[in-house]
Amino acid sequence: MHTREEKLEAFGRLLTIMDELREQCPWDRKQTMESLRHLTIEETYELGDAILDNDLEEVKKEIGDLMLHMVFYSKIGSEKGAFDVADVLHGICDKLVHRHPHIYGDVEVQDEEEVKANWEKIKLKEGGGKKSVLEGVPRSLPALVKATRIQDKARGVGFDWDNKDQVWDKVHEELGEFKEAVDANDREEMEAEFGDVLFSMINYSRFLDLDPEMALERTNKKFISRFKFMEAAIREDGKSMDDMDLQQLDVYWDKAKQETK
Known part of the structure; x- marks a missing residue:
């Protein structure tokens, strides 16, 4: 593995190359945050595929592609006079320090669940006008991932089932209601109840520590x-x-x- 100095040097090399490409390459000069957005999403899914395939060489490559995109957005931000890569990095560092008072402050926690609960409470206080913890869930997330994030955030502020048996009962309840809608041939109700079945199954997966996606x-x-x-x-x-x-x-x-x- 590389030393800290070598890692910093490698990151500096990427920043230099980004500056050169933005100045000299016609394609790179043309790009905007909007034009890069769909490419970033595609790269993220490619990283996800590599992780599922347990292909560490491919994971390395895809992380590099995403790192390039983050540096690219930072470069464009600096051109707009809004922020540069140092602002981005200091921003995430400051956020991590603030949201880990059990590491950088005097707060004591017992386990991972308390860490997650504190995290959500701190985020809500930081919200800057946000009235709901659920406002932090991106609107454009795929529905399955969004349901998981919604449930995670609700759990973070204490709104959750006590145990998995309660959730399993809820799954059966929702399945029964879905079957009633199917028997009644009510398509609107079928869709609503099927959504409830999926939502309850995702809930149950959380209690089993499974990632439904x-x-x-x-x-x-x-x-x-x-x-x-x-x-x-x-x-x-x-x-x-x-x-x-x-x-x-x-x-x-x-x-x-x-x-x-």
Whole structure:
């Protein structure tokens, strides 16, 4: 591993390259915060894929891509006279010190849950006009991730179930209400109740210390892997999926389950 001095030198090298690209490269000169936004989101998802694949070499590369974007935004901020990378770094350092009074102050905590609760309370006090702890949840988050963050923030200020058995009962309650809506063929109510089922399942996952987004993505990847294996096996046998019924496809699906994780 590198020394602190080498790490600082590497970061300085990135800042220098960013200055040079912004001055000399036509593409880099043209970019704005708005034009970079969707690319940053894409890079974030690519980092997420690398993490799920446990590909540390790829994780390293994707962290580099995101680091470049953070430096790029800071460069544009400095050009606007709003902030530079030093302001950004001091800002996050100051925030971390302020939100960890159990490290940098005289507050005592017993466990991780108390740390998270204090964090949310401090954030609410810092809010600058925010009237709800939930205002800190980005509007553009995917619904599954947003539900998790909403529940985390509500828990941080003490609004939560006492134990997982209560949540499991709630899951069954919501499933029953969803089934009633299905039996009544009420599509609007079906959608509402299905949302409640998902929300309660996400709640239950928290009590099991599971990440619902990661769990679902692992299932997606598993299904894709098995489906591609099935397609390949059918082609190797000179057959076409279009000409097969579900019973015939299930034979290949079972084989795919045995051969893939």
